[in-house]
Amino acid sequence: xxxxxxxxxxxxxxxxxxxxxxxxxxxxxxxxxxxxxxxxxxxxxxxxxxxxxxxxxxxxxxxxxxxxxxxxxxxxxxxxxxxxxxxxxxxxxxxxxxxxxxxxxxxxxxxxxxxxxxxxxxxxxxxxxxxxxxxxxxxxxxxxxxxxxxxxxxxxxxxxxxxxxxxxxxxxxxxxxxxxxxxxxxxxxxxxxxxxxxxxxxxxxxxxxxxxxxxxxxxxxxxxxxxxxxxxxxxxxxxxxxxxxxxxxxxxxxxxxxxxxxxxxxxxxxxxxxxxxxxxxxxxxxxxxxxxxxx
Amino acid sequence: xxxxxxxxxxxxxxxxxxxxxxxxxxxxxxxxxxxxxxxxxxxxxxxxxxxxxxxxxxxxxxxxxxxxxxxxxxxxxxxxxxxxxxxxxxxxxxxxxxxxxxxxxxxxxxxxxxxxxxxxxxxxxxxxxxxxxxxxxxxxxxxxxxxxxxxxxxxxxxxxxxxxxxxxxxxxxxxxxxxxxxxxxxxxxxxxxxxxxxxxxxxxxxxxxxxxxxxxxxxxxxxxxxxxxxxxxxxxxxxxxxxxxxxxxxxxxxxxxxxxxxxxxxxxxxxxxxxxxxxxxxxxxxxxxxxxxxxxxxxxxxxxxxxxxxxxxxxxxxxxxxxxxxxxx
Numbered sequence: 001x002x003x004x005x006x007x008x009x010x011x012x013x014x015x016x017x018x019x020x021x022x023x024x025x026x027x028x029x030x031x032x033x034x035x036x037x038x039x040x041x042x043x044x045x046x047x048x049x050x051x052x053x054x055x056x057x058x059x060x061x062x063x064x065x066x067x068x069x070x071x072x073x074x075x076x077x078x079x080x081x082x083x084x085x086x087x088x089x090x091x092x093x094x095x096x097x098x099x100x101x102x103x104x105x106x107x108x109x110x111x112x113x114x115x116x117x118x119x120x121x122x123x124x125x126x127x128x129x130x131x132x133x134x135x136x137x138x139x140x141x142x143x144x145x146x147x148x149x150x151x152x153x154x155x156x157x158x159x160x161x162x163x164x165x166x167x168x169x170x171x172x173x174x175x176x177x178x179x180x181x182x183x184x185x186x187x188x189x190x191x192x193x194x195x196x197x198x199x200x201x202x203x204x205x206x207x208x209x210x211x212x213x214x215x216x217x218x219x220x221x222x223x224x225x226x227x228x229x230x231x232x233x234x235x236x237x238x239x240x241x242x243x244x245x246x247x248x249x250x251x252x253x254x255x256x257x258x259x260x261x262x263x264x265x266x267x268x269x270x271x272x273x274x275x276x277x278x279x280x281x282x283x284x285x286x287x288x289x290x291x292x293x294x295x
Numbered sequence: 296x297x298x299x300x301x302x303x304x305x306x307x308x309x310x311x312x313x314x315x316x317x318x319x320x321x322x323x324x325x326x327x328x329x330x331x332x333x334x335x336x337x338x339x340x341x342x343x344x345x346x347x348x349x350x351x352x353x354x355x356x357x358x359x360x361x362x363x364x365x366x367x368x369x370x371x372x373x374x375x376x377x378x379x380x381x382x383x384x385x386x387x388x389x390x391x392x393x394x395x396x397x398x399x400x401x402x403x404x405x406x407x408x409x410x411x412x413x414x415x416x417x418x419x420x421x422x423x424x425x426x427x428x429x430x431x432x433x434x435x436x437x438x439x440x441x442x443x444x445x446x447x448x449x450x451x452x453x454x455x456x457x458x459x460x461x462x463x464x465x466x467x468x469x470x471x472x473x474x475x476x477x478x479x480x481x482x483x484x485x486x487x488x489x490x491x492x493x494x495x496x497x498x499x500x501x502x503x504x505x506x507x508x509x510x511x512x513x514x515x516x517x518x519x520x521x522x523x524x525x526x527x528x529x530x531x532x533x534x535x536x537x538x539x540x541x542x543x544x545x546x547x548x549x550x551x552x553x554x555x556x557x558x559x560x561x562x563x564x565x566x567x568x569x570x571x572x573x574x575x576x577x578x579x580x581x582x583x584x585x586x587x588x589x590x591x592x593x594x595x596x597x598x599x600x601x602x603x604x605x606x607x608x609x610x611x612x613x614x615x616x617x618x619x620x621x622x623x624x
Contacts, residue, residue, distance in 0.1 A: 177401035184359050185415045185465070186388030199405040 013279040020275020026268025027213075034088030037081050047078035049233025058251045068253035070243060076254060079235040080261050086147065086236040087265065091216040094154040095209050102159035103205060106166025107193055111174055121167060124160035132157045133219055140228040147230050150220055158212070162205055169201035176200075207277045214269030221262050237262050299373055300334035301505050302358070302391075302473055307331045307367035309353050313580070325579050327353040329529035330367075332607075335473065340499065340506040342516030342537070344552070345526030346576055351509045355477045358507070359393050371473070389419050392466035396478040398458035402450040409446035412436065412464045419469060431468060438501070439464045439494060456487035463494070467502060476508040480515055492518055513556050517541060522613075525549045528587040529579055531607060535614040545616045547594050548572070586619065596620045 015021050033040070041047040053073030061068045067076035102124075109120035127135065139153030173179065174197060182192045221238025223229035230236045232243070237258040244254025308331075310324040328350040335341045343351045356362045358369055360376065369376050371387060379387050395401040402411055412432045416423060423431075433443060439460045450458055459479065466474055476495070480488040496519055499506060510516050516523055517537055524534040525548065533546040544550045551570040572591040577583055583590050589600040596619040599605075607617040 177395045177397060178403045180356075180359075180361055181393065181395060181401045181462070181465070182403075182414075183361060184388065184391075184393045185418065186385050187414070187418050191418070195406075196403050200403070 010279050014275055017275045017278065020271050020278070023268045023271025023273075023275065026264060027272050030084060030265050030268060031088060033081060034084040037085040041078040041081045043075040043078045046074040047082035047235060049074060049079065049235060058247065058254075060251070061253055067257040068251065070251075070254050071247060076240075076257055079240060080237070080257050083235040083237045083240060083258060083261065084265075086230065086234060087217045087220065087262075089147070090151060090154070090220040090236075091213045093151045094158060094216040094220070095212055097151065097155035098158035098212075099162055099205070099209060101155070102162030103166050103198075103202070105159070106163035107170050107198060107201070109163070110167040110170025111189075111193055111197065113171070117167075121163070124163040124167075127157065127160040128164070130157070133222055136219060136223060137226060137228055140223050145228060145231045147234070147236075150223055150229050153223070154216060154219055158216070161212075162208070165205050165208060166201060169204060170197055173197050173201050203280050207273055207280055210276055211270060211273035214266035214273075217262060217269075218266050298336065300336050301339075301372065302335040302507070303370040304331060304333050304354070304358070305368040305370065307354060307357060307369065308365045309350070309357055309362060310365045323580055326529050326582060327579055328357070328364075329582075331526075331529070331531055332367075333524055333531065333534065335505050335507060337472075338499075338503055338505055339522065340508060340520045342520030342523040343507065343509045343526060344511065344513055344516050344523060346511055348528075348576055348579060349526040350529040350579070351511075351526055352477055355393070355475050355507065355509055358391065358475060360387075385419065389415075389469045390471050391473045391475065392469065392471040393475040393477065394459070394462050394466050394479045397482040398455060398462045399450060399482075401462055402458060404450050406449070407446070408441075408448050408450070408453070408461050409433075409436075411450070411461060412468055415465060415469045432464075435464045435468045438498070439467070454487075455483045456490055459483060459487075459491055460494070463491075463498070467498065470502065471504070473505045473507065476506055478510055479508065481510065481512065488515065495519060513552055525552065528576065528582050530587060530604075530617065531615075532588070532618070533614075533616045534607070535616075539611075539614055543614075545610065545614070545621060546618050547592050548588050551593075586617075594618075594620060 014024055037047075038044065045051045046053075051072075051074065053069070056065075056069050056073040057071060059065055059069040059073075065075050065077065067080060069075055070079070105120055105124065109117040109124075111117075135157040136153045139156055140149055143149035143153060179192060179196060182196050187196075217237070220229060220236065221241065224236050224238030225242045227242070230239055232239060240258035241255045241262075244251065244256075244258075248255055307328055309328040310326050312321040313323045313325065314320065315322045331350070331354060333341060343354065345351050353362065357364045358376075364377065371391065374383070374387075376387050406414075409429065409432050412435060413428050416428045416431060420428070433446070436443065436446065441457060441460045441464065445453065445457060445461075450461070453461065459482075479495070480491050483491060492515065495506070498504065506519070508516060508519060520537045522534065523537050523540045524531045525540075525546065526532065527548050533540065533544070533549045535543075540549065541553060544553050547570070551572045554568065554570045570593060572593070574591050577587070577590065585599065585601045585603055586592070586605050589595065592600065599619050605617045605619045605622060607615050608622065609615050610621045
């Protein structure tokens with residue numbers, strides 16, 4: 001009861017904050033387009049990329065091709081729309097995988113502390129010592145091109161951030177009296193970790209994850225742009241920007257529209273996460289709850 | 296034959312090392328508890344009083360196995376509990392339970408009241424099904440006078456008194472023998488304090504419980520305790536039956552504590568002699584040599600106070616005091 005009313009309250013707050021609500025709408029649109037992409041592209045074959053239309057190469061934006069066409073005469077609108085699906089797959093799997101690895105490690109390291117905790121955190125620090133994109137590029141170059149490898153390399157350069165965050169959270173929550181009470185009740189350590197610490201520690205991590213969804217899209221595009229990402233003719237946005245690069249003097253639209261798609265989506269995630277951070281701040285929320293949820 | 300006490304704490308010592316630098320070199324110890332012994336019998340309430348920093352809570356945490364004692368032993372129903380493992384440790388967890396100071400901090404804010412109370416059963420009573428568990432939860436809620444409709448609420452929907460009742464219900468649902476009450480009322484309003492104390496008193500009779508109640512508030516402890524132990528800087532300075540201690544306090548520290556208890560009758564309050572101890576409680580990092588009270592003590596019996604620690608001796612039946620004034624060869 002309380003949880004759902006809290007979710008309702010959070011939705012209310014989200015709508016109230018115009019800017020983060022705009023971000024929320026952008027993210028929702030992105031998710032819907034990503035899911036429905038194969039059914040709403042005007043030229044499905046062009047979108048997948050295995051066709052040439054030599055008679056319509058490099059056409060500027062028009063009613064028939066609102067985003068113009070590329071070097072091979074493929075409709076850019078279709079390719080950008082289908083690209084959203086790849087970006088969605090990449091961002092969800094990268095962040096999901098990074099959370100799956102990072103959160104349990106941080107939780108265990110923070111709870112156990114001592115030598116085991118330090119050892120785990122030093123491993124995480126080793127990954128953090130590299131600039132994230134550089135590490136991902138090195139990984140991707142080693143593994144070879146392809147969607148799966150992009151996801152793996154990004155997730156591997158990403159998980160230590162969540163480990164850090166979770167570690168700090170766990171460290172502060174494990175000293176709470178309700179954790180003492182749980183120990184006195186004789187609960188098993190896994191129960192204490194996953195039932196008592198995790199739910200109370202996860203909120204900042206989830207906010208960070210929402211923020212990172214945009215960054216994952218951006219970095220995946222970066223990998224493609226650098227030539228170690230997905231294979232052509234996959235219509236991934238970063239790759240689309242690269243493909244237009246050679247002919248940017250003659251046909252600006254090829255790089256522009258996928259670039260704009262990246263910009264807007266990443267912006268959307270950032271705005272939404274910003275709002276989320278605000279409404280999940282316990283002090284602020286308590287204030288709002290104490291006003292009976294009327295804002 | 297002597298009756299076996301329910302809980303016996305034998306010469307308990309807990310030092311916390313202070314570490315410095317990267318290597319973690321130990322540069323000193325905080326002597327939180329320094330040789331404390333006491334017994335709690337079946338159906339008996341022992342009050343442990345002392346100001347903050349006197350080591351009361353450290354004793355409780357040692358008994359609850361949240362700290363490992365540096366030295367000494369804790370014996371419950373004839374078994375040393377410090378080495379318990381596996382099934383015996385689980386047995387101990389069902390026999391000794393705790394209620395902590397701040398009920399809002401000792402209840403998981405993400406769990407419903409009924410699930411908080413049910414959790415011990417789900418852990419220790421695998422033989423029960425869901426229906427039986429929740430029937431027991433509602434039973435115990437009634438026993439601690441919690442309205443049924445709070446079962447689906449979350450802790451921060453509750454008042455302080457209600458939240459503390461939830462904590463008590465959680466502690467009692469496994470039918471323990473001993474309850475450790477660590478400042479159970481000090482986070483509550485005065486009117487609620489009385490309700491909780493009355494409730495604890497009733498529950499003690501109904502469940503045949505023993506309590507170790509820890510408080511800095513003498514009037515709280517007096518109300519509910521059979522025996523009281525007064526602590527100062529990690530040591531017990533005086534221990535006696537409740538009434539005896541209030542009527543005939545022997546140790547100067549106890550006398551000072553009792554004279555500081557607020558008195559509702561203003562005439563009596565004025566006429567009463569107040570004993571003031573100068574200064575503050577010294578740091579447990581570096582306690583004074585000899586009797587730990589001697590720098591603040593109004594008596595200052597003789598030279599031994601400064602060099603030799605007074606032993607805790609039985610001056611009358613059941614009345615123990617650690618002061619050179621009462622020491623007879």
